[in-house]
Amino acid sequence: MATDRSSVHGSDLNTVAGNGLVHRRMFLMAGTAAAASIPSAALPNPAAADALQVEPWMKLPGSGFVGYGQPSKYEDKVVRTWNTAPGTIGTGTSRTPHHLLDGMITPNGLHFERHHSGIPDINPDTHRLLIHGLVKRPLIFTLETLARYPMESRIAFIECGGNGQLLYQKEPAQVGVQQIHGQVSCAEWTGVKLAVLLQEAGVDPKAKWILAEGADAAGMSRSIPMEKAMDDALVALYQNGEHVRPANGYPMRLLLPGYEGNMNVKWLRRIKATESPTMTKDETSKYTITLPDGKSLQFVLPQEGKSVITRPSPGLTMKEPGLYEISGLAWSGYGKINKVEVSADGGKSWAAAALQQPVLPKALTRFRMAWQWNGGPAILQSRATDDTGYVQPTREQMIAKRGTRTIFHSNAITTWSISDKGEVKHVYA
């Protein structure tokens, strides 16, 4: 693990940055001689532990089979939360509870959602995909015919262009990672390369864009550069091995790895090759960045390099001083994550976190950092660098550049403060 010696505080060789960030070997050495270097408060007290029980479930056969398995009943708090537009039940956003999850893949039932007119109840037998516009042969595909095409899988994040918007607020919102950054999720998407279907239709060289449209009641539609459509776009039929969930576009959705979530059109029913953008509602009146001078940046397509610590984070109180793992997620719509640095002293010193394999382009990357919490106040931050060299900005830097007249494309560093009682709060630093 890379260590910036200039940022090392203290004399302990295991220290990698200020306020208790330590080398991962501390985990491996716990319980061996190295444990001697861990303050006694960090070690579990055997006297306090409950005596081992022979529990009832060890004595009776368990329950039977079910057709589609569900999480343990003890996990009933691991759920999405959502907000809806006034007078609607299905227009709004639901958020992934990242503080209660680990790894890089989001379970299908917890993938974030953004609907503009609820979730349509689509019969896969009657659903059609039309490809037309500036093409030689306009084509109609059924789900059955698409399922006969060669398929590919991509592990990709999808992030709403509005994710992280609370960071534009003047005061830090007293909420956690789910409310602030829950509109990003990551899945293995499997489907047919859009380029193959477009090539079959025979795209006119004049066509520089496509319009993608959904079969929901809002007919959600976005313009997408032809270059992206021909590059890595998929008509996704499967999500983490099963058919795409209704909330995520059943029976088919567009997947544009790395691009603004809104463009990954769900319930995909139509692709139209066009010379220029259609200028739909969602690429003009929404998903544009209004700058301090009143001008708005349009077609902000890939999501920027970003990271957030998911554990500890607000709602997860730390019970006692000792050795902890700081864990979080990093991603970039421009490529792979090269580095994530973590700070426990509000950005004064940083240490490189371990990146868990696989580290894939345009996918969530899990990072981990060992932390010896001494029981005192701490300010935790993470900072991602992607393989284009882009470094995630501080909130101050982001606002200096973009102002606060937008809610879109917030990718600033998020800061959690830890109190001496172990409470975790969202703060600005």
Next chain:
Amino acid sequence: MSTRNSLLIAVSALALISAVAVAADGPNLGRVATPEEIAAWDISIGPDGVGLPPGSGTPKQGETVYLAKCIACHGERGAGKPNDQLVGGQGTLPGDKPPMKTVGSFWPYATTIFDYVRRAMPYNESKSLTNDEVYAVVAYILQLNGVVGENDTIDARTLPKVKMPNRDGFVTFARGK
């Protein structure tokens, strides 16, 4: 079917494919869509207005539609509440106060209003308005925003010519700038 027949069919299919120069990358399982099928589905309208249907409407006619179908969500004369405000806010995009983004102050193309209202509104029964009703309600929203006059008629010819106040307010994003 015998192997020989399958082979024959496969060979003639191959010949056919090369004869019409169809892309050989995929299995070519799409069915060719007829112009009628496309017309029924192709509801998107770009800034050039191509594809706008026959029909027309005036602000006055639009007010009638608005009072019946839109006011519950968008308030009196597009003032908003409980849902999006449609009218006002011109001049609020720069400055220190929060921007008031409405159709009149922010939307760059009038064609987008037609496209969006026809496909997505009214919320509880989208795609239920006639083309005349859509043109009329677009005319009414534009008139409330001072973009067209009370007696102007909106149709396939006039709509793409409407210049929205924030037409030049957008810059294509480039990373790092």
